[in-house]
Amino acid sequence: MMTSTILLIFLSFCIGTGVWLFFLYAVKKGEFDDIEGPKYRMLDDDDVEEKTKDDEVGKL
């Protein structure tokens, strides 16, 4: 009983610390620098070609 509690506490501690370290890594990598762009990029198709001209006209 006691050992399982200790084990669980220790496990939660490790998971929490892991998530914290991952967060630090993400900040260092610049994941939080542009929080506007991704929501637009998400909608982009990777494979559609020949769209450049439409975009130019669309700008008017």
Next chain:
Amino acid sequence: MTVIKELTCDHCAEPFSPAELVTDEIAGTTRNFCCYGCRGAYLIIRGAGLEHFYQRPDRQAGTLKEAFNLRFDEAYLARFVRHHESADEISLIVDGIRCASCIWLIERLLQKLPGIISVRVNFATHRVLIRFAGADISAAAICRKLADIGYLARPYSLDELQQSAHREMRSLLMRFGTAVFLTMQLMGFSLALYAGYFKGIDLQTKSMLEYFAALVTTPVVFYSGYPFLRGAWVSLRNHQPNMDLLIALGTLCAYFYSLYAMMTGAEVYFETAAMIITLILAGRLIEAGARRKAAAGIDRLLKLAPARALRFEHGSWSEVDSRELLPGDMIQLKAGDRLPVDGIVTRGTSEIDEAAVTGEPLPVFKECGDPVVSGTLNLNGTIEVKVTSAAAESFLARMTAIVEQAQSDQAPIQRLADRVAGVFIPIVLLIAAGTFIYWHLRDGAALLNAVSVLVVACPCALGLATPTAVMIATGRAAEAGVLFRGGDILEAASGISHLAFDKTGTITIGRPHVVGITLSHGTQQQLLQGLADVEAGSHHPLARGILKEAAQHGIVPKPVDRSTTHTGLGIEAWQGNTHLIAGNRRFLKEQGIDLPQTAGAGRSEVHLALDGRYIGLVTLEDEIRPDAQQMFNDLNRRGYTSVLLTGDREDVARRICSLLAIDTWHAELTPEQKALQIDALTPAAVMMVGDGINDAPALSKATIGCAIAGSTDIAVESADLILTRPHLANIPFALHLAQKTLVNIKQNLAWAFSYNLIAIPLAASGMLAPVYAAAAMAISSVCVLLNSLRLKRQGHLP
């Protein structure tokens, strides 16, 4: 030798092979197209009366390319390339990014070039970070490719200040993240310890939980809390107690006492220390975000001035850094160039688009001797300009300085909190010391009681009083479409008594449309046709209104042979042998045309005469926003004074004011005069509502500047308050919310103080064990939070 002129399409301006030629006879001239699609697009654009699209500077690819290419000097760009082991890297600021499609296009297009490793466009700042292999492609080639598709790229190097601001933001985020993750862990341990305190727990488990708690609290106090500790140290050295000192004292006390308690087997209060730091860091992070947005605005304002200029030296034109330009230098500007500095035209004529700086929508014709202003755009001719002020003293630099100054002022609420702390801390310290000495003499639990005093006096509720209310109110406002840029703005908004409004684009929609046609001679068809022909090339909003009306009647404008624009008056044009005059009443009178008297009721009129014979006029009206009436009713009912400040004519202003029951108006104002009018209203707290960069000085000058959705970038960035939806009714709502928030903050502060007033004596008299003191402190914080949360339910006006 014969030169074969390359065929270019009249729509897309791309060269193509003669085999694909599609021709069409349009309005008397033969047009060449590369395909039927382009022909179709041309007809649609022409049919909509938008022919001047083809005269737009950004359309004239040839001239633009020429102007852009000058800048991409290999040696100059090389200075901005950073070399890493795996790749080279360059940061560019790209002009012309307007929407997500632009980002898509830039990223895809560059990625296809050989040697490009990665391209990342930052949507918010318009910065592009490119990693490439220097051996395969040069920085200049990348810029040229971008110029080919119509984006002007400039190298960008973060200056010292921006770099440190960026680092600061990142470190704040890391400190806050650390605090959040570790405090969440800590809460688990603390919950178990609290349960153990009331229900019983074996000593072994208790001490293990305490060790874990100490382990996660240590980084929160010393890493996340470092800014407070440093601030406290500085304030101690300067003998000026501030909020940081109070926070540091509270956390360190709780932390070290807990360590001591852990050794001696008493109760620990690690969560007190961690919670204070986490919550206050959250407030700081929100504030830093708002400030960063403001800094981006200044960046964009400066971006209007190009970094390079063509200067005449030693008998030829050579490219120099704009910052090196001195008064007296001669510089040359081609079509599509922006002015880097202020100056006077010495050779050539051109139309200058001043919209970005003065808000005047009509391009202004400039010739020898006319002054030109930095940041404006040279539209069609090549001109030579004599520099009158260095870049650092130019109009743009002065505007930037005004905006920067306005934004860097410290929030008054923060100053108040510091003043309070200055009195509060010494008193608390004295009481704690007194408690210790008193109980020590009486052989009581001296240390425990002293800690109780410090814990119960912990500034949590005091520290939370303002940020939580501000946070929740700004959140509620954002939901409704109102953006407050910081807590100080909320506070200032609650004290507003006067409101000043810009007219065009703020109270009105800014797109005049035809409301009446009056004929003297000829037919309606003739009138609209004539006006459409003359106005087809104009960018003036009135011209657009007329062209739209003409298009609705199925009229396609015919090109004119020659036309002269008389600024502020009208246009004169020749079409074969026909002489057309279109413009305002004064202009036609000056041209010797006899016109009948009409009741000009504050509307814009455009008259037309053909070969000296008066045809008639169209009346245009700029539509008032549908909720303007409602807003002014609300404002009047609540006792605000409204003023209209417009660059438009007196009679137009008068009509709008009588329609909307506005108290006073000032017409025919320049941007500087608008700012002066704001000054004249002080010491009353004034809110200026505007949309153009011509309002920017007034927006900065006013106690609060409010920009409306659809405003120019500069207006938005120099504003303190932004309506993200064009609902004028949100203005009274914002003011009301601000007042409610201030009341809420005062309630919070009053609660926090009265709580201290009761709890500190209890703790000092030894009636409050630290564990109850901590609980009482938590309850106090919860009360403050709950009170602040009431703002979330703040509905629209009662």
